[in-house]
Amino acid sequence: MVESDRSDQLVTHGLSVHFDGVKAVDDVDLEVQRGRITGLIGPNGAGKSTLFNAVSGFVPLTAGRVVLGDKDITGWSPTRISQHGLVRSFQDTRIFKTLTVLENVELGAMNQGLNGAKGRDFAYGILELLNIKHLALESAGNVALGDERRAGIARAVATKPDMLLLDEPAAGLDEDETAELSLTIVDLCRELGCGVLLVEHDMSVIFGVCEWIHVMDSGKTIAVGTPQEIRTNPAVIEAYFGKERS
Amino acid sequence: MYLQYVVDAIGTGSLYALMTLGLALVFSVMGLMNFAYGQLVMIGGFSIIMLRQQPWWAIILGTILVVVIASLLMERLAFRPVRAATAMTMLITSFALAQFLQQAARVAFGANPRPLEQFSELSVQYVVGDLFISRQTIITVVVAISIMLALTLLLKKTNIGIQLRASTEDVDMARLVGIKSNRVIASAFVISGVIAAIVSMLFFATRTNVSWSSGESIVLIAFVGAVIGGLGSMVGAALGGFLMGFAYTLLNALLPLELRVFADAFLYTIVIVVLLIRPSGLIAAKGARV
Structure with a gap:
């Protein structure tokens, strides 16, 4: 955009x-x-x-x-x-729990036409901004509530x-x-x-x-x-x- | 002798595992239990008859092409218009479509089964100790494992795979993050079409004919396999399909001759017992119910 x-x-x-x-x-x-x-x-x-x-x-x-x-x-x-x-987050996060935290954010990046390595780099950047880069490869269903919320926000943010x-x-x-x-x-x-x-x-x-x-x-x-x-x-x-x- | 039955049952189980996987993929993405899936296998069978004189690679590619196109047309013409409707409406649509395709095949190819020239290369038997293992069984198991690995890689490593998995978990949320549901659902139909084509080639490789009703029984067993495996779970579906095929073959081999006619009754009794113990299936997906 x-x-x-x-x-x-x-x-x-x-x-x-x-x-x-x-x-x-x-x-x-x-x-x-x-x-x-x-x-x-x-x-x-x-x-x-x-x-x-x-x-x-x-x-x-x-x-x-x-x-x-x-x-x-x-x-x-x-x-x-x-x-x-206009993108929103949810109280119950509605994060995709079977995907990794990184994959959740990559979905938002794909929406911007950022695929493959470009999308991954962009997603890592967002995760860094939200201080959850270290959780990138964790299954989103396994992270603590606070991190899950951050992941939900990261996914929303990745759609720019x-x-x-x-x-x-x-x-x-x-x-x-x-x-x-x-x-x-x-x-x-x-x-x-x-x-x-x-x-x-x-x-x-x-x-x-x-x-x-x-x-x-x-x-x-x-x-x-x-x-x-x-x-x-x-x-x-x-x-x-x-x-x-x- | 029993080990021989087990080897044969593994071959049949692998075939049903594949079939169930194709059904479960579409179910996971759009909540549709597609009973017309068996007719894709039937269409594959008639494609093989039409292409029988061609080289083997042309038979494989041609059959995949025809079945994938049929699968995409199913999605576009029959299921997309009712996608927002209830699960019951979609189920009835799939029954209607199955009937339509059966009767269309009856008109096009006749009511009598069409003979299928055997692929003699597949009936070669290998002797391993006391066991006889057919090339057909080996190919079925290898192809089934390869397809499952390929599907796993596709779901884990590609954009469309990640989008498919997200849509499987929460299709509304997937749309909100910009996933184009038409594209994702069409992809699921393409993949399940490829699987149906491969199932039809493996299935009809051991059959002597193809008829308009050919897909009927196989889809029922695959459907029950998906239910006992756990609706919405890919691993569960493959496991359920495998167990159904495995149990079906063993029952037909091991039951006393006078009881063999009741093999289906025994099989579905086992299914009922499994569902009484695990109502959500062996490996239940989150939120899935039977």
């Missing part, structure tokens, strides 16, 4: 997803810029996962639009969306996405692994120049790496801003941090 073909932003306009009358996501305008890490947070049931799934094509929209660069991708299949540069959606990458990781992963996410965004939308419960990750944060509660956007603005936003404190304290 040449640089000029890359999508600079991912935007939703009035995105709504209703399930049997329940407004899981209601009229949300989200903006993710390329080269920036955007956090998506909110208490349980806020609608983050539904929004995430709707943007990546896994849940149909009730109303609204999703625009990637200059393309309206509303209603597109997850496959078509990923082919156009314009927008990378990370679904709770730190879930189940210990403090050290989480800190290391946070640094990796920042490195990835810088190295690849892609936009990152990060859904995460761990506030240390969110406030540690995100330059922009979108906060939801009960399906609606309640605040958007820099980490500093979000920390001091009364609505966020009430809806999110307030609830946590209670």
